[in-house]
Amino acid sequence: MSILRIQNLTKVYSKGVFGGKFRALNDLNLEVEEGEIFGFLGPNGAGKTTTIKILLRIIFPTSGQAWLLNKPLGELSELHKIGYMPENPYFYRFLTGQEFVMFYAKLIGLNHEDARKKVDRLLDIVGLSYAKKTRVGEYSKGMVTRIGLAQSLVTDPTLLLLDEPMSGLDPIGRREIRDLIVQLKEQKKTIFFCSHILADVEMLCDRVAILNKGELIKLGTVQELLSSGPAKYIVSFDNLPLEALPELQTIADSHQDISGIHHFTVNNPEEAHKIAELAMAKNANLIEFRPERGTLEDYFVREVGTHE
Amino acid sequence: MNKIWTIALNTYKEAVRNKIFYIIAVFALVLLAFSLILATLALGEDDRIIKHVGLSAINIFGLLMAAFVGVNLVYEELEKRTVYTIIASGASRSQFLLGKFLGLFMTVAANVLIMGLLLSALVIFWPQSNLSALLIMAIYMFLFEMMMVCAIAILFSSFSTPVLSAVLTFMCWMIGHMSEDLLEWARRLAEQGSAGLAKFLTVIYYFLPNLEIYNLKNQVVYHEDIGSIFYHVMVYPVYAIIYSAILLIIAILSFSRRDFK
Ligand SMILES: Nc1ncnc2c1ncn2[C@@H]1O[C@H](COP(=O)(O)OP(=O)(O)OP(=O)(O)O)[C@@H](O)[C@H]1O
């Protein structure tokens, strides 16, 4: 069952008083399955935030439809099972972290006692217990991200919409949030998130969609996307006699000499083999022979580039 | 209702922790203290001066709070996108707006009441002055004036920028206090043959609240008769409530279908 379904969603913003129009989303179709971690990618201005805002009824679509948890948008009660974290969140400066999350707990109707317990637990989960009495206005960027995540979990959501949850975090923080997202998946939650940090997306996501200029240009599992790219092989040697170099270079796609270790990149296994044989015949030590999967980043840059 | 109340309490909390709150409060207290100095200087006029300056301080305080804090409330939530997470938590836009209004009114009312208590204590303990029922009545009536000003501020801020909203709110407040004069001008203009302008002023008269009926300062200071008690205790307050409700309904309508930035 798809927990999130988007059908022919289009958003045209009117710009300025003179009636300029801007098509931020064009006929978007997308389905997210229950329990998956779904990465929603695209360059700046692709329409990612626009999509999430429409799902939450912060803005209204020009045309098209969407269903969250099998209900058409706008059925309030369903929003209770959705967690949302905005991009670059900016929260009430004058509230302490605890009061801030408490506000949302009360907003969904928890009584004081339950709200308190829940808030303490959530602050613990996002690693902010130590700062719960500090005003949000004094939080660092990473702390604001964390409190935003705590806020998004207040509803015990089955579906989480996270708009760039890793931005502004240090490597340790990113790792922690990644672990948290995996934990949430284990609790059978569905996570739909936008991100520009493709290494994280690659590690986390079951499926990704790539959006560009309001249009969906790619959809699939990370594996599918990566294996659709050209395959590459890397062969590396130690002790390579210099006279062997020119011949190998003509076969290889590219060559790198990093402190005496020679790396050759080729496009197919046959060439890789040939290079290995030639070099070893000259008494070089083969130290590495591996297929190289492109990263999601390579893929992203290539795909978005071809759609320019 | 629970959601509205939660948003209102949060608004109140935010408002009283804002710097502008203290600036206005200190300003009002200074005025109150100033009335004492004036009272000791102007012999025999103690009672009038304390009550006049005291009530004025409360009025100014209330107005500045309602206008400056009020016009920022909704705008800031939109600007800083805090409204997104509130809507995402399942609160509706009307609940949000009503919560903001209620929180604003609570903030203003609580502080008008505290200052009213201070002023009452002052006149009780000041030898040449005394607490009159009229003074209490004046503060009671002022609360209803503030209710309308809060609703006006929320209405403007639901579709316009803080600066413009503040200007418009002040204008409404001023014209609201000149409401009787407006009718008088309209009558004179009609006599002089400017029927169009006269109509315009009359329309404004009917659209803007008559705030002057909530101003009992002169009656308090000069111990004048205020006329019907029933009107002051019941009719005017009910008018204020209905007027505010209509403004809020308009605000909700303009707010509920628009895209938030
Ligand atoms: N309120 C608005 N009025 C007019 N245009 C807008 C509005 N909001 C967004 N846009 C435009 O719509 C496009 C998509 O914006 P959106 O915020 O959805 O991008 P995004 O994919 O989230 O980008 P980013 O990665 O930078 O967050 C952008 O070109 C933006 O300029």
Ligand SMILES: [Mg+2]
């Ligand atoms: Mg965005």
